[in-house]
Amino acid sequence: MTNPRHQEPQLHWKWVNISVIVGMVLVGSSYFIVAPTFQLPEVQILVMLVGFIVMGAIIGYFSPGITIKESTVGGAIVLIIMLLLILITKAGDINQTFLLDVLLLLLGITFSWVGGWVGEQLQGSSEEDAPTHRGMQWKWIVIGIIVGFALNNFIVFVIGTLILRHLMKTSFVGFIISLMTTGFIVGMHSPGETLREPAIAGVIAVVLSWVFFEFIVGLHIPVTYLIIGLIMGFLFTLLGGWLGEKYQETLKGTQANQQ
Numbered sequence: 001m002t003n004p005r006h007q008e009p010q011l012h013w014k015w016v017n018i019s020v021i022v023g024m025v026l027v028g029s030s031y032f033i034v035a036p037t038f039q040l041p042e043v044q045i046l047v048m049l050v051g052f053i054v055m056g057a058i059i060g061y062f063s064p065g066i067t068i069k070e071s072t073v074g075g076a077i078v079l080i081i082m083l084l085l086i087l088i089t090k091a092g093d094i095n096q097t098f099l100l101d102v103l104l105l106l107l108g109i110t111f112s113w114v115g116g117w118v119g120e121q122l123q124g125s126s127e128e129d130a131p132t133h134r135g136m137q138w139k140w141i142v143i144g145i146i147v148g149f150a151l152n153n154f155i156v157f158v159i160g161t162l163i164l165r166h167l168m169k170t171s172f173v174g175f176i177i178s179l180m181t182t183g184f185i186v187g188m189h190s191p192g193e194t195l196r197e198p199a200i201a202g203v204i205a206v207v208l209s210w211v212f213f214e215f216i217v218g219l220h221i222p223v224t225y226l227i228i229g230l231i232m233g234f235l236f237t238l239l240g241g242w243l244g245e246k247y248q249e250t251l252k253g254t255q256a257n258q259q
Helices: 013-034 041-062 068-089 098-123 138-162 164-189 196-217 223-258
Strands: none
Touching (some): 068 098, 138 164, 138 223, 164 223
């Protein structure tokens, strides 16, 4: 994608408004979908926060120029609206306090900024960021970790809840889809050959999800399942990265033929 890469001093309110709309669709709908089934405040908060990442990434990728601050401001507005809706409707299991609301506001702003940054990195062309050496591209590992963790939890919880009758099967399929999508995104948008980067990111994203369930939610996951998850995280993001690389080569070939 070749949008102009400039940062203007003024705030683009058009993209702030679009951020609010996209954020309410993603964050709002996913929260009210997940809350009745997963009656754990930690899970409900997680779903909202990864929704902010997805929202920021969408705005950062599709908007012209650099619009990280627009997605950040939009994220703050969305969270304020969500806190008011949760307070009024009494939906979910989040026990609101002033300190918790302030913390959630700060986290919402941070996650929206992170998502916006990821979207901007994906928006840039592979030629302009071409590496000068063949070493590990750590920036794309970080991007892969963020995308993988967000997609993994967003798809598993939201899609799994929508198809509640087959929750385990749907969550498993969603887990695989999120890993392959992460690898494909990194492989397609990163410069040069980046097969190691999405594979490493996939493993770390699985570890982060395990840490969340094990230590924050308090849901013990057997070591066998963790090992299987790590292997799947490596293999499926590697496969997705390979497919993304092939697609990137196809696009370059098509562009070269058109010239």
